[in-house]
Amino acid sequence: MDTTLPDDSHWLDAAQDRRQTDDLAAQLQARARSGASMRGFRLKYANLAGIDLVHHGSREGYDLREADLYRADLQNAHLFALDLRGTSLMKADLRGANLHCADLRDCNLLGVRLEGARLDNVLxxxxxxxxxxxxxxxxxxxxxxxxxxxxxxxxxxxxxxxxxxxxxxxxxxxxxxxxxxxxxxxxxxxxxxxxxxxxxxxLFSGYGEKPLNVVLFSLGLIVACGLLYFLVGVRHGELPLGLALERGLSANLMDLLDCLYYSVVTFTTLGYGDITPHGLARPIAAFEAFAGSFTMALFVVVFVKKMTR
Structure with a gap:
């Protein structure tokens, strides 16, 4: 088989019909092993099935950046760590290919076929x-x-x-x-x-993919409602809890902590009964209890979805 290396004009010529080149895969392999640049190669419709572009003996792959591989046949190709940044892989056939550690950033991947491809550690x-x-x-x-x-x-x-x-x-x-x-x-x-x-x-759950969003929303709601309880006032038995400017800083701080405790109890719908809402605090408590029930159920769903994969 003739593996004479064509010059750069051959590889960069978009008008070349790659379907008519029987030994194209061998030529490209030889080009890669020569160490010469393969950047920007025009390889539309190229038959490269089974090609081996693994840079053996090196942890860095060959450079095939900004190439055009539109509808190229790369079935069962060996492309370990290949640098394909900026390459068009639109509708390319990569079924069964080894893309382990390949760099696919800035690639056009519309319609690419990847059934059975190895995709571990792809960038x-x-x-x-x-x-x-x-x-x-x-x-x-x-x-x-x-x-x-x-x-x-x-x-x-x-x-x-x-x-x-x-x-x-x-x-x-x-x-x-x-x-x-x-x-x-x-x-x-x-x-x-x-x-x-x-x-x-x-926002609340990242479409079920971000359980941390649910946790952060829960904490934010608990703190926000706790502050509202502190502003509008709640009762601990017959004693009022809330902001009172005539009292000292330490007393107000203790009331704030009690309001945050009440917010946690209301959010989780535990309802111990030691602190009760009155006046404007009642609709806030009702809303927090409803939101808390929904949020905890949502967290369970999201968490189970993530953990059972």
Whole structure:
């Protein structure tokens, strides 16, 4: 087989029909092993099934940044630690490929096929390129362009989430599920009730992926209600508890701690009865008890979802 290395113009020529080159995989392997740059290679529709681009004897992979691999066949390819930053993998076939430790940041991953691919320790973007473009269109006032990019981002996040779940990489899959739901929300009308509800679910629980959000919301509500009880006043038996400027700092501080204790008891719906609300404190207590019951149930659901993966 002829593995003579073509010059750079051959690899950078977007007009070249890669489907007609039978030994393209061997040529690219030889190019990689020569140590010459592969940055920006135009490899649309290239048949690279089974190619070995592993930089043996080195912890750093070969550099294939900013390449065009649109619809390229990379089934069962060995791409360990390959640097693919900025590369278009749109609709590329990577079924069964080894992408362990590959760098896929800034890649166009729309429609990529990853069934059976090894995805351990892949470097992903926190935001896919489609999401970033959508937000740019949004800032520029291009509503239709933003919606199109957000649709593509949702599709791509969903594809990655499904593939990562199949691979047992649930932590990363959970992150992509969260981004998928955010993209779905951004496609809704800005002032719609559905978008507001979706935003609240994200705020409180990260669409079920962020139990810490539930804990922080609970603590914030407990402290806020405790301060309100301190301002409007509650009763400990016949004794009033609350802000009294004529009393000393230590007495007010003790009352504040008692109000925070009462807020915890009300939030958890324990209801010991030692401290009771009156006047304006009653609707606050009713709201806190309702919110506390809902929040604790939500935390159980989110926690179990995360821990049973």
């Amino acid at each position: 992903w973007d926190r935001q896919l390129i489609q999401e970033r473009r959508g937000r740019e269109c949004q800032r520029a006032g291009d509503v239709n362009g933003a919606r199109q990019h957000f649709e593509e981002a949702e599709e791509t996040y969903r594809n990655l989430r499904l593939r990562l779940e199949k691979a047992g990489l649930f932590e990363q899959a959970g992150y992509f599920f969260h981004r998928e739901m955010v993209m779905r929300r951004l496609q809704m009308p800005r002032l719609s009730g559905a978008r507001l509800l979706s935003w609240l679910v994200d």
